Amino acid sequence: MTGQAPLLVTEGLGRSFGGLSAVSDVGIEVMPGEIRAIIGPNGAGKTTLVGMVCGRIRPSRGRIFFEGRDITRMAPWNRVGSGIVYTFQITSIYRSLSDNDNVVLAAQRRLMRGPASWLRLDEATLGVRVDQALGTVGLAEHRDRRAGELPYGHQRLLEVAMGLALEPRLLILDEPTQGLSEHDIATFCERVREIASRATVMLIEHNMSVVLSLSSRITVMDQGRIIADGDPASIEANPEVQRAYLGGL
Amino acid sequence: MSFWPHLLLALLEGAVTACVLAVTALGLSLVFGVMRIVNVAHGEFYMLGAVLAWVAASMVDSSPLAGFLLALALAPLVVGGLAVATDWLVLRRVDYHPESTIVATIGLLYILQQAVLTFFGPDARPVEAPIYFRVSFPWFGYSGYKLIVIGASIALLLGAWAVMAKSKLGLYMRATQQDPEMAQAHGVSVRRVYALVFAAGAMLAAVAGVLVVPIQQAHYLMGLDPLLLSFIVVIIGGLGSLRGTIVAAFIIGMSDGVISMFFAPTLAKILATLFVALVLVVRPSGLFGERA
Amino acid sequence: MTGTRMRVLLLHLGVLGALFVAQFFLGEYHHTNVARIMLLATYAVGYNLLLGYTGLMSLGHAMFFAAGMYGTGLGVYYLGLGAFSGFTLGVLAALVLAAVFGLFALRTSGVSFLIVTMMFGQACYLTILYFNEITLGDQGFILSGKLPEALVISGVKYNVALAVFAVCFAVSVVIVRSPIGRILVAIRENEERTRLLGYNTYAYKLLALVVSGGMAGAAGAAYALLFSYVGASFAAILFSIYPLLWTLLGGAGTTLGPLLGTGVMFYLVDVTSGWTSAYLFVVGGTLVLLVLFFPLGIMGTVRARLARWLP
Numbered sequence: 001m002t003g004q005a006p007l008l009v010t011e012g013l014g015r016s017f018g019g020l021s022a023v024s025d026v027g028i029e030v031m032p033g034e035i036r037a038i039i040g041p042n043g044a045g046k047t048t049l050v051g052m053v054c055g056r057i058r059p060s061r062g063r064i065f066f067e068g069r070d071i072t073r074m075a076p077w078n079r080v081g082s083g084i085v086y087t088f089q090i091t092s093i094y095r096s097l098s099d100n101d102n103v104v105l106a107a108q109r110r111l112m113r114g115p116a117s118w119l120r121l122d123e124a125t126l127g128v129r130v131d132q133a134l135g136t137v138g139l140a141e142h143r144d145r146r147a148g149e150l151p152y153g154h155q156r157l158l159e160v161a162m163g164l165a166l167e168p169r170l171l172i173l174d175e176p177t178q179g180l181s182e183h184d185i186a187t188f189c190e191r192v193r194e195i196a197s198r199a200t201v202m203l204i205e206h207n208m209s210v211v212l213s214l215s216s217r218i219t220v221m222d223q224g225r226i227i228a229d230g231d232p233a234s235i236e237a238n239p240e241v242q243r244a245y246l247g248g249l
Numbered sequence: 250m251s252f253w254p255h256l257l258l259a260l261l262e263g264a265v266t267a268c269v270l271a272v273t274a275l276g277l278s279l280v281f282g283v284m285r286i287v288n289v290a291h292g293e294f295y296m297l298g299a300v301l302a303w304v305a306a307s308m309v310d311s312s313p314l315a316g317f318l319l320a321l322a323l324a325p326l327v328v329g330g331l332a333v334a335t336d337w338l339v340l341r342r343v344d345y346h347p348e349s350t351i352v353a354t355i356g357l358l359y360i361l362q363q364a365v366l367t368f369f370g371p372d373a374r375p376v377e378a379p380i381y382f383r384v385s386f387p388w389f390g391y392s393g394y395k396l397i398v399i400g401a402s403i404a405l406l407l408g409a410w411a412v413m414a415k416s417k418l419g420l421y422m423r424a425t426q427q428d429p430e431m432a433q434a435h436g437v438s439v440r441r442v443y444a445l446v447f448a449a450g451a452m453l454a455a456v457a458g459v460l461v462v463p464i465q466q467a468h469y470l471m472g473l474d475p476l477l478l479s480f481i482v483v484i485i486g487g488l489g490s491l492r493g494t495i496v497a498a499f500i501i502g503m504s505d506g507v508i509s510m511f512f513a514p515t516l517a518k519i520l521a522t523l524f525v526a527l528v529l530v531v532r533p534s535g536l537f538g539e540r541a
Numbered sequence: 542m543t544g545t546r547m548r549v550l551l552l553h554l555g556v557l558g559a560l561f562v563a564q565f566f567l568g569e570y571h572h573t574n575v576a577r578i579m580l581l582a583t584y585a586v587g588y589n590l591l592l593g594y595t596g597l598m599s600l601g602h603a604m605f606f607a608a609g610m611y612g613t614g615l616g617v618y619y620l621g622l623g624a625f626s627g628f629t630l631g632v633l634a635a636l637v638l639a640a641v642f643g644l645f646a647l648r649t650s651g652v653s654f655l656i657v658t659m660m661f662g663q664a665c666y667l668t669i670l671y672f673n674e675i676t677l678g679d680q681g682f683i684l685s686g687k688l689p690e691a692l693v694i695s696g697v698k699y700n701v702a703l704a705v706f707a708v709c710f711a712v713s714v715v716i717v718r719s720p721i722g723r724i725l726v727a728i729r730e731n732e733e734r735t736r737l738l739g740y741n742t743y744a745y746k747l748l749a750l751v752v753s754g755g756m757a758g759a760a761g762a763a764y765a766l767l768f769s770y771v772g773a774s775f776a777a778i779l780f781s782i783y784p785l786l787w788t789l790l791g792g793a794g795t796t797l798g799p800l801l802g803t804g805v806m807f808y809l810v811d812v813t814s815g816w817t818s819a820y821l822f823v824v825g826g827t828l829v830l831l832v833l834f835f836p837l838g839i840m841g842t843v844r845a846r847l848a849r850w851l852p
Contacts, residue, residue, distance in 0.1 A: 287656070339829060342833055343832060343833065349836070351598065351652075353829050353832045355785070355828055356825040356826065356827070357829065358825065359822065359825025359826075362821070362825075363819040363821050363822040363825065366818070367817075473778065477660060480656045484653060484660075488652060513671070518663070518664065518667055519667050522661060522664035523664070525660060526657075526661075529649055529653075533648045533653070
């Protein structure tokens with residue numbers, strides 16, 4: 001791993017809303033192939049941080065580099081093009097479309113190159129990619145069901161499928177296991193490990209057992225700043241982290 | 250008349266326009282602020298106010314003052330009742346869904362307009378001012394009634410502010426605007442507040458119509474211009490901001506009055522629209538608006 | 542999938558075929574009416590692309606129709622252009638107007654967008670009236686005498702109208718069934734999600750607006766040529782509300798809805814205006830009834846209940 005260039009770097013990243021500083025002076029480095037967990041109490045600024053990385057939120061200060069390029073000013077849709085994919089904290093799918101059509105929208109993005117492809121795409125290739133994405137999350141049998149009718153856990157998986165169909169280099173999962181049953185969480189963790197063989201994953205999570213079992217590295221935030229950063233064992237032992245979480249570990 | 254007196258006259262005319270516009274636009278803005286819907290028939294409530302004023306005047310044709318006072322009582326009641334009926338029969342049934350309310354209120358616009366056409370006819374009918382006196386400036390005489398309109402509008406705006414800021418109803422309205430579910434949980438009947446707010450918005454428009462009709466004439470198509478001007482005001486001021494509405498009403502009203510006087514009314518409207526374009530490019534949420 | 546594609550193709554070709562054949566069976570009165578309906582339906586098809594598929598409601602679309610009409614009309618009347626170049630000028634005028642308008646208007650969304658379209662539509666109407674000397678304001682002007690005589694023949698009128706409709710209709714079906722069409726629907730359903738799937742939603746909305754405006758302009762340009770009249774009433778607010786009505790009645794978000802809605806409403810208004818001068822009451826009443834009881838419209842209901850494959 002040493003000697004390899006980091007995939008994502010932030011320098012002095014900060015964001016204020018009015019007078020309140022949601023994120024201040026955050027500098028992180030994510031290496032390719034990592035599963036990086038971002039943890040911290042509510043309001044620590046985790047969603048704001050990843051929001052700035054994926055482009056939903058404009059930073060007030062600082063810079064973001066992806067694969068060596070400065071993407072601080074890049075529009076969100078172009079970041080997806082570069083490989084940064086975000087799945088929402090509160091599930092955001094196309095409820096009135098079928099699962100299949102939801103993933104098609106994601107998959108076709110990767111196939112659209114140049115004006116000629118706007119009107120006609122190779123439906124066969126598209127179909128294969130949609131199948132792969134749905135298969136990885138285990139939703140293949142539900143492909144024709146309306147997304148809004150799925151149970152919550154499956155909707156979250158659908159979002160991950162959409163993320164996968166975009167062929168991410170960096171997949172950002174924002175509280176993906178929230179609302180899932182124990183069984184679903186276990187399945188989910190397996191999936192994430194599979195995904196991590198192909199993409200780098202950034203994971204915002206409150207469920208500490210998920211964090212500890214999945215991540216290769218953990219960044220801890222509190223009140224907009226990073227208070228600790230390291231491998232799971234050292235984070236577990238870190239007294240500041242224990243204090244911030246007040247027994248959450 | 251040389252330039253400066255002409256300008257003074259234009260400013261006075263602008264003030265009248267601004268005041269009436271402020272009252273009208275306030276009604277629209279209130280409904281949007283609390284209920285999050287746009288009432289495209291808002292101009293027709295204004296028109297109904299004017300038409301009802303004519304009806305009142307012809308019922309008591311001996312005294313324009315009596316007719317005016319009757320109109321001030323009659324118009325808000327009738328128009329308010331109509332608004333509540335619309336809320337019950339239509340708006341509630343579509344659950345205040347934004348697109349559906351827009352389409353439904355467009356339908357209401359034509360229903361009201363054509364109903365007035367049928368019963369009132371296509372001609373413009375004049376209404377005498379309740380009080381006639383002239384205020385003499387050194388360069389020209391000015392209609393005293395118009396000054397009364399300015400005063401009455403300001404009084405109405407202050408009254409509306411007082412209700413919003415100080416009364417229990419105002420508190421319920423602001424609570425419902427912030428968070429309807431929370432308000433409901435605290436015992437505020439959101440349905441009733443909505444019906445009341447919709448009626449209040451309509452009544453404001455109706456009163457504006459009553460005030461204006463001695464200056465213009467009552468005509469079944471007169472609702473369109475106030476609607477568009479109100480829209481311009483609400484966009485520039487920022488959807489949902491009452492303060493923005495008032496400020497924008499004065500800017501638009503004054504410039505409309507002045508440009509209409511020095512150039513042409515048509516040009517004034519065109520320029521107002523272009524001004525909106527400018528504002529939108531620079532600040533898409535208007536001067537005081539919440540972020541879209 | 543090929544089964545559906547075949548069905549869609551046959552259905553739409555069938556509709557066009559039926560329109561073509563109908564001209565040999567219609568009496569004089571209906572002949573002209575259907576020609577008119579086809580042009581108005583072209584306007585509605587464009588409108589539906591924006592409202593039904595992209596989810597953007599405009600109350601100022603008449604400005605694009607009028608741009609086409611006046612672009613062509615003024616070109617023929619003052620510049621002596623022929624029918625074809627006049628038509629091109631009209632369509633170009635509408636496309637440019639749509640692009641310029643869209644560039645700044647699409648910075649707003651939802652209710653603000655709606656209000657901006659309404660105001661701009663009205664501003665265009667007023668501008669036409671303001672330049673009275675050139676445009677002859679409300680009265681309008683007539684183009685007959687400046688156009689090829691062939692255009693007066695009923696059969697030529699019908700087929701030119703059909704051609705214009707057929708092209709725009711075909712374009713709408715192609716777009717709707719393509720990746721772009723899927724993206725437009727995605728924007729309608731959940732715009733933020735669509736942005737974060739990597740699509741520049743502003744650009745797609747602008748595209749939809751320009752195509753929509755262009756179709757409206759084509760309808761206006763053809764209308765000027767075929768019916769020889771150019772007037773400001775085609776830029777007024779009522780004429781912006783008509784396509785909304787036609788689209789909703791026929792079924793927003795369906796390819797056949799606009800044609801159906803235009804046809805039904807045309808005859809409804811035609812019949813009603815024979816009884817009363819307050820026939821616009823029908824417009825108002827239909828809108829309210831649609832919203833309350835029949836929100837999917839005719840083809841929308843057919844699609845939901847009977848034939849889910851309809852585009």
